Amino acid sequence: MELTLKSPQEVSTVAVVGGGVIGGGWVLHYLRMGHDVYAYDPFPAARERIQQMVDDTWSLMVDLGLRAGASRDRLRIVDSLEEAVRHADVVQEAVPEVPELKSDVFAEIDRYAPAHTVILTSTSGISMTTIQSKCEHPERTAVGHPFNPPYLVPLVEILGGDRTAPETVQWAVDFYRLNDKDPIVLEREVPAFIASRLQEAMWREALHMIAAGEATVEMIDISIRQGPGLRWAITGPMMNFHLAGGAGGIEHVLDHFGPTLKEPWTRLVAPELTDELRQLVIEGCERESGGRPVAELVAERDRTLVAILRARDEMERQLSDARSGDQG
């Protein structure tokens, strides 16, 4: 079948299948983006939770800014999957992470959704090739993996399975960009994709440290929240090191700290810092910095860091005032 997709600009109706934390979060996001949203979950209690989540969080969405025409009244929580998807221009699936369940749900969505509808899964690690395996039209399916909470965190990881059409991947990129997201596209299937792999490496090292009595839960959290986590929210880990290298940037860091890769500084065995890897990292940081000198990037990081520290402090003050008000 040839793909006849609507342009992402013309999307007006979104279906969300699955009513957990992620599904409910997508409902909020797509309502804020000014769409009609159909939501479905097989469990009546989950359907009630979707409404509750929208009611609890809508004022924050208003505060964040609604797209033209956005309204919580444009949500329809329905009793069947068919009813949810038959009007949809795009379906965002968010059912539990069970391969058999996901592939069955995808087959059903594929059966009932119009021919022009793109079907996206929120899976954080199951292969798209598996999820699309029972579909009659797998070419219109792709991964659109969000981060919690999907109504606030911009990242979406996109990739196709063996039978996904390239235009579907491009469509998903355009659609998410239009809908206030910052997508990245994986060229091939890697278990857990990118961000979750990095997160998992840190999580495992943290669990090892707690198990070994090297750190407490609180020490882990303070160490990241008050330390490198602040920088990562601005630069990410690679540019962070580029900025730490002074005028020499990442090249200086790799040559200077390369040997520490062999130190027992984590339980993760390091890769060989080959000439090729060294070059890939240096060229990547150069592309990201757009030829601007490190000193200029550092000044910008610092100003953003001050802005973030202030925003956190101000929020802490407001929350603490609100809490003491509750008690008064």
Next chain:
Amino acid sequence: MELTLKSPQEVSTVAVVGGGVIGGGWVLHYLRMGHDVYAYDPFPAARERIQQMVDDTWSLMVDLGLRAGASRDRLRIVDSLEEAVRHADVVQEAVPEVPELKSDVFAEIDRYAPAHTVILTSTSGISMTTIQSKCEHPERTAVGHPFNPPYLVPLVEILGGDRTAPETVQWAVDFYRLNDKDPIVLEREVPAFIASRLQEAMWREALHMIAAGEATVEMIDISIRQGPGLRWAITGPMMNFHLAGGAGGIEHVLDHFGPTLKEPWTRLVAPELTDELRQLVIEGCERESGGRPVAELVAERDRTLVAILRARDEMERQLSDARSGDQG
């Protein structure tokens, strides 16, 4: 020798030994905190760079808010280590990460500093026991490891070596708290301490992915900066999972996602999720949440996330205006 430390409130003079990115950063921080600051580096070029760094960054310090009496005129860049430390109530060392060099510099600081002076090293990974090995008064030495840039990032990791007095560790905690830092104390020496181990685990996984062609430098940075990095700046990694667990919190996450520890989601081999480790993690998250329900913590995270996203956007706008002004 019995330790006769000044109270941390009485500190008025700080010496910084070493004039690189970290040493220069400490100079800025202690000037902002309203101290007299002596700075020394054996290289004249490095001494000039300290002054340059202070000149370039002082307006940001003013913007961030100066303590009473703080002035950049209270910096004295001097020509000898003795001159730098002989008036100091506390010395913050930040010379290159070479064990032999650090232990020699510590012996020299120890020789010239007054008896009441506490000597702190900025080392990111060398054992304090090694660094203090040539000191006559090792009891007053400890690690005070900052994160770059030390004039903005609140985290300081504190720990002693075999011959550090417990009161020195407590003194360092009190001193850093008084000076706008958020210290954590390690109970024992672990290579690279805590935050850098977690950072190193993520860095190694990122390098593996780049080497294997699974991700580019830019994809790594976007994935963290626009994804989990935003949450970590608010909650740290452990509480992040607690908040992802819905009403069941971290207990639900561990029981639900425990099996994924066995998945190939990073190259780091996972620890056994024993009953004991499970309990340590649950109790830690409960202590951190102070008995408050997950829904309340999620609402607070969300409001802080909105504040951080706004602060970043606003800064991006200002910087982009400034850049187009430069070109105009």
